[in-house]
Amino acid sequence: MSAPRTNLPVDPARIAAVIDGLADITEPGRPYTRRAFSALFPDGRAFLAERFRAAGLETRIDAAGNLIGRRPGRVPGLGTIMLGSHSDTVPDGGRFDGIAGVAAALEVARALADRGTELEHDLEVVDFLAEEVSIFGVSCIGSRGMAGVLPEEWLARESGGLTLGEGIRQAGGDPARIASEPRSDIAAFLELHIEQGPVLEEEKFDIGVVTAIAGITRIEIVVDGRADHAGTTPMAGRADALAAAARLVTGVEALAKSFSGGKFHFTATVGEFSIEPNAANVVPSRARLLIDARAEERAMMELFANSLDQMAEQIARETGTAIATPRRISDNPPTPADPMLLAVLERACDTAGASNRRMASGAGHDTAWMARATRAAMIFVPCREGRSHAPEEFAENDDIALGAAVLLQAVVQLDGELQEVNQEAG
Structure with a gap:
């Protein structure tokens, strides 16, 4: 892990404020517990939506129950560069798993606004619904829905008298529209996540560039x-x-x-x-x-x-x-990362001054499902002793901020390179 940096193009304090704010929304006596479809989950969503709007993002919830903040690009119809992760937790889980990725994605949008940078592409920040295994026994509900691969029979799954379809509706989605509204406009998807393992910390790398999700x-x-x-x-x-x-x-x-x-x-x-x-x-x-x-x-x-x-x-x-x-x-088969995005992320690491290594993810992530719909890749930041899914889960805010800086550089690069790829394909 690198020493604290003072020249990053992102604001570490804003990232910490989002992570800490969500950490405060937890079940009494159960640190960092805010499961999807629970009574507290809407409070976390309201907290995020307010910060999305404060960042100037146009906020909505899609049919699959995903919270999305949109920053329009200069060229209508060119496509969307999407960043994000999830804000739900496992029971008695950590306050960085998924949440760090949402906070970092939001910070990219804020940093672009601070710099007065207009992208050609639309930029969207997403908080996926129910990435963790939910009360219905299934996971990655929001990303599966966005990618158009959520099994329709899952909507009838029941827990405590509530069906998954009803739960999606309570989250602001519309299960009747999921199958008919898969996203086709997403040009690329990137996700930041804590590693949930010890490799980066032990080998003293700033960033893991994820080659595949196992x-x-x-x-x-x-x-x-x-x-x-x-x-x-x-x-x-x-x-x-x-x-x-x-x-x-x-x-x-x-x-x-x-x-x-x-x-x-x-x-x-x-x-x-x-x-x-x-x-x-x-x-x-x-x-x-x-x-x-x-x-x-x-x-x-x-x-x-x-x-x-x-x-x-x-x-x-x-x-x-x-x-x-x-x-x-x-x-489920492995999901390889998009080769173009891997190259972009590695160049972004070099620009941000972040040491990096390629590595696979042994855990499942929303990126695996977004890869069904678009180019997709992700980066890891270190977490203390590799601990995750536990109250002791911890990641240094400076490490998350450096990851956000890498995402920012990648987005700026992609904004131009995606157009060149499309022109060559055309």
Whole structure:
């Protein structure tokens, strides 16, 4: 991380005021908890909308419930350069995840106004609805809706007597119009986010230029054994589902370690685990585990899945249990960043004097869905000890401000380069 800078083209104090203002809007006794569709979420949105308007942005909420602030460009119809992230949190989560990106995007609009810089393109700042996993069990609702890939059947999902469609309507959106209003005017999308990992801090880089957002595959494995008396059944005659499942858990860890540490990002975690009958004096008859696997390269995911199939077959043979073929519950491919935007961001880092390295994102982000609709890329700024999704999550305001300066430089570059690309394509 760099030392504090005094020559940035952005105002760090304004960025801090937005982050701190949202941090104050939290559930009592639960620091930094302001989930989408909760009673406090509209308060956070009202806070942001007021600051969008104070920055001279034309403010609206689109059909998918996204809060958007618009700064018109000089050439109508040329397209929109969009910046932003999300302001909702996980329960007992951090005050920088997503929020830093919204604050930085807003600061870019303010800095352009301060400098009297008129862009050819429209500029929009967006706060996406429900990037985090919501009460409806799904995430990235606003960005999926904007990109035109929100499954219509999701609107009927229910939680506490409220459907997702009703929740979007309460947020100011119009679920009936989402499918018919995907955005086609966005020329490029950029997102700033805290890294949520330790690499930038440990390696002392200012900025991570994100090459790809890892694909996320969740795989369920069910092990069937036989329930027997724990005190009378000889050890050699058991079909212990838990013992077999334990071998799977350690096997998944070993596989993941063998895949990681190289050029491409890969992780695998057994995040859910249950056994039956879960009684102290009964040999477990069934175990279920759910694996969260993330890969920057699709080929690595397929190799992991094939290796997992072979492991399950071997453990079943050796333990006398029945292990069904591991089943993919969900399977999203990796999202590579746009090559042109990567080059622009790296040049912007050089202009801003920010040291940088390329890296993949192991977490999901709204950028992955915006990439379905337009050129998209993102940058990371360091966070303390890599902590995130916890009250201890922290990022230095100077680091966020430097990231905002990089975004500002990138926007100015893109305003000219996108026109040249379009002219060449035409």
